[in-house]
Amino acid sequence: MVFSLRIDLESDKGIREGVPKILALLKKYNIKASFYVAMGGESNILELLRYQKKLPGKRKISVFSRGEMLRMVFFPRDFVLGNKKIFQKILDEGHELGIHGWKHREWTRGLEKIDVRKVIRKAVEKYTKLFGKKPQSFCAPAFRTNNEVVRILSSQGIKVISDFEGDSTKKVDGLINVPITLRGEGNTPIIEYLVGEGYLDKEILDKVTSAIKRKKFSSLYIHGLFECRKKIGLLENLFKWLEKNKIKTKKIMDVVDL
Numbered sequence: 001m002v003f004s005l006r007i008d009l010e011s012d013k014g015i016r017e018g019v020p021k022i023l024a025l026l027k028k029y030n031i032k033a034s035f036y037v038a039m040g041g042e043s044n045i046l047e048l049l050r051y052q053k054k055l056p057g058k059r060k061i062s063v064f065s066r067g068e069m070l071r072m073v074f075f076p077r078d079f080v081l082g083n084k085k086i087f088q089k090i091l092d093e094g095h096e097l098g099i100h101g102w103k104h105r106e107w108t109r110g111l112e113k114i115d116v117r118k119v120i121r122k123a124v125e126k127y128t129k130l131f132g133k134k135p136q137s138f139c140a141p142a143f144r145t146n147n148e149v150v151r152i153l154s155s156q157g158i159k160v161i162s163d164f165e166g167d168s169t170k171k172v173d174g175l176i177n178v179p180i181t182l183r184g185e186g187n188t189p190i191i192e193y194l195v196g197e198g199y200l201d202k203e204i205l206d207k208v209t210s211a212i213k214r215k216k217f218s219s220l221y222i223h224g225l226f227e228c229r230k231k232i233g234l235l236e237n238l239f240k241w242l243e244k245n246k247i248k249t250k251k252i253m254d255v256v257d258l
Contacts, residue, residue: 004034041078099123181211190207213245
């Protein structure tokens with residue numbers, strides 16, 4: 001059996017407070033994970049006003065204070081440039097670092113409005129300038145994608161995506177899709193979803209490990225903002241279980257080789 005962990009980064013708070021915690025835990029258990037970052041940083045007020053479309057479902061977990069939300073509205077941050085050392089540490093410690101679109105909100109609420117080719121090109125160019133190499137992998141915010149997006153990603157040198165459902169890797173217009181097999185309702189991270197439904201950590205761990213045991217390949221995704229900050233103990237218990245049951249852990253990129 002093989003297991004992969006994907007960590008989506010789309011907030012300054014999640015990167016600063018969550019990533020150091022998860023990196024320390026991954027190092028402790030010798031696990032390599034796949035991180036994906038929205039390269040454009042926070043949305044400005046004009047983008048917030050333009051992209052107001054409601055998404056399916058409702059987040060039941062509070063992750064920002066009122067003051068933090070006001071700061072983001074009036075003083076949006078480039079959390080990629082501002083946290084370059086953290087991203088470099090992700091790479092230096094052997095983890096995967098891919099791109100998660102340009103700005104998260106515009107993609108999830110306005111995919112039909114934005115110039116997809118332009119925003120992907122900007123994300124790739126910024127990544128290449130900062131880290132000295134082109135990104136190889138991509139995951140779409142909120143799993144929103146289509147065949148046009150896939151073709152554009154391929155033209156920009158992306159090799160691997162993690163956007164379409166399934167139980168195993170498959171080719172999609174020349175790219176390799178590595179699915180996330182464990183998701184909550186409305187494509188939410190399964191841990192956050194179950195917490196929102198009132199489940200205790202032990203119950204969540206039992207549900208996740210039971211699902212992993214049923215398949216040859218399993219993967220789940222988490223956010224730096226919630227799980228890496230608030231559920232690090234639950235993640236450690238999951239890593240202990242993986243170690244005890246001798247389940248191999250691989251980065252999304254490495255699953256392709258299977």
